[in-house]
Amino acid sequence: MNKFCFVIHPLSLEDVARYEPGAKGKGDAIMRKIMEWMPPWTVAHVTGVRAPDGREIEGWFVCAPLLPEQMIEFRREQVYERILAAIQLGVDLGAQVAGLGAFTAVVGDGGVTINERSPIPVTTGNSLTIGAGVDSFFRGAHEMGIDPVDATAVVVGATGSIGGACVRLIAPKVKHVILVARNETRLQKFHERTAAEVPCETSYTTDISAAVRRARLVLTATSSTNDVIEPEDLQTGAVVCELSLPHDVSRRVAKERPDVLVTEGGNMTVPGTPRFERFRERGSDFDLNLPPRTALACMSETMVLALEGRFEPYTLGRGIDLPKVIEMNAMARRCGFSLADMRAFDAAITPERIAEIRSAAEARRRAGAVV
Numbered sequence: 001m002n003k004f005c006f007v008i009h010p011l012s013l014e015d016v017a018r019y020e021p022g023a024k025g026k027g028d029a030i031m032r033k034i035m036e037w038m039p040p041w042t043v044a045h046v047t048g049v050r051a052p053d054g055r056e057i058e059g060w061f062v063c064a065p066l067l068p069e070q071m072i073e074f075r076r077e078q079v080y081e082r083i084l085a086a087i088q089l090g091v092d093l094g095a096q097v098a099g100l101g102a103f104t105a106v107v108g109d110g111g112v113t114i115n116e117r118s119p120i121p122v123t124t125g126n127s128l129t130i131g132a133g134v135d136s137f138f139r140g141a142h143e144m145g146i147d148p149v150d151a152t153a154v155v156v157g158a159t160g161s162i163g164g165a166c167v168r169l170i171a172p173k174v175k176h177v178i179l180v181a182r183n184e185t186r187l188q189k190f191h192e193r194t195a196a197e198v199p200c201e202t203s204y205t206t207d208i209s210a211a212v213r214r215a216r217l218v219l220t221a222t223s224s225t226n227d228v229i230e231p232e233d234l235q236t237g238a239v240v241c242e243l244s245l246p247h248d249v250s251r252r253v254a255k256e257r258p259d260v261l262v263t264e265g266g267n268m269t270v271p272g273t274p275r276f277e278r279f280r281e282r283g284s285d286f287d288l289n290l291p292p293r294t295a296l297a298c299m300s301e302t303m304v305l306a307l308e309g310r311f312e313p314y315t316l317g318r319g320i321d322l323p324k325v326i327e328m329n330a331m332a333r334r335c336g337f338s339l340a341d342m343r344a345f346d347a348a349i350t351p352e353r354i355a356e357i358r359s360a361a362e363a364r365r366r367a368g369a370v371v
């Protein structure tokens with residue numbers, strides 16, 4: 001049976017206790033301090049991932065215990081060492097390919113150096129994240145009755161590995177796409193190249209708020225550790241497809257904007273009878289904070305590579321190859337993976353919920369909302 005490992009890390013202090021129940025009740029400062037030296041550990045044993053033709057794999061979630069802000073603040077080498085030590089745990093258990101979760105794929109050069117130093121091939125999982133994200137983005141537009149051809153879209157984090165590819169995949173289907181990031185020089189260069197390649201109108205800005213105010217459709221994929229999308233900026237009946245981990249969309253949007261559809265774009269349904277069993281506390285399940293049979297798209301890409309026996313560094317760095325995104329989408333479908341049901345703010349988005357969002361948007365328009 002082919003084997004994989006996937007590097008996870010806590011996205012917040014609450015996450016630390018979910019990963020390591022022994023951390024419950026400890027103060028924030030002490031938890032941060034402990035994580036400065038804490039070695040990686042194996043969190044979960046993954047079984048039951050089975051393609052429709054019967055191919056099955058086995059894997060492990062290994063934890064590099066650093067928070068997103070620590071991944072950014074700590075010395076690059078210190079972070080690489082921690083990630084490589086986590087991969088080594090997977091290698092010792094027999095993993096043949098490794099995936100990088102959340103900020104372990106963002107730090108430094110987006111997996112290139114880690115892959116060079118790793119004994120097994122490494123992928124960021126971004127190809128499938130991009131494919132799933134773009135599908136979720138257009139599913140959201142459809143559910144809200146928005147015809148993309150007439151709509152302005154904004155991609156926040158447009159110069160990133162995920163955002164850049166999403167821009168190129170979204171652009172042929174919308175009227176106008178606005179590119180947003182913080183580094184203006186990089187953004188301007190990326191815009192120059194992209195504008196020449198894509199068929200729709202394009203523009204760019206570093207002003208997130210102004211860009212979001214102009215768009216019905218929003219895709220966000222930044223490496224920010226703070227909220228980026230605020231309720232005051234969203235158009236009536238807007239769609240926000242969220243790919244970032246930790247999330248970019250302020251929790252206030254859930255409370256203050258019942259007329260807006262927010263959807264996590266990077267979740268996949270896993271084929272077979274997947275189980276994520278805690279490695280040390282055998283018999284109990286590891287809570288991924290997702291519904292049963294659901295995994296992140298980046299995890300799913302690593303599983304697909306294991307199922308297909310493609311032990312190669314499939315997705316690395318910031319310049320994503322669009323044909324590989326298309327190939328990975330096709331491989332994932334062949335292996336039985338599909339886009340997970342819509343979800344946001346820890347809850348499912350049912351058809352009834354969509355109807356409520358649409359009628360809240362109608363009511364807001366009738367009440368004279370300007371946008």
Ligand SMILES: NC(=O)c1ccc[n+]([C@@H]2O[C@H](COP(=O)([O-])OP(=O)(O)OC[C@H]3O[C@@H](n4cnc5c(N)ncnc54)[C@H](OP(=O)(O)O)[C@@H]3O)[C@@H](O)[C@H]2O)c1
Nearest residue numbers: 102157159160161162182183222223224244245266297298
């Ligand atoms: N759901 C999933 O399965 C999944 C899978 C993989 C990754 N992810 C998540 O996706 C996100 C993006 O990953 P990536 O690999 O594309 O990262 P990346 O290559 O580092 O790109 C990050 C982008 O965000 C921009 N950015 C950072 N902070 C910003 C801010 N405060 N405001 C506006 N733009 C900002 C960056 O440009 P500037 O620095 O110029 O602003 C850049 O364009 C991360 O949160 C990652 O954890 C999710």
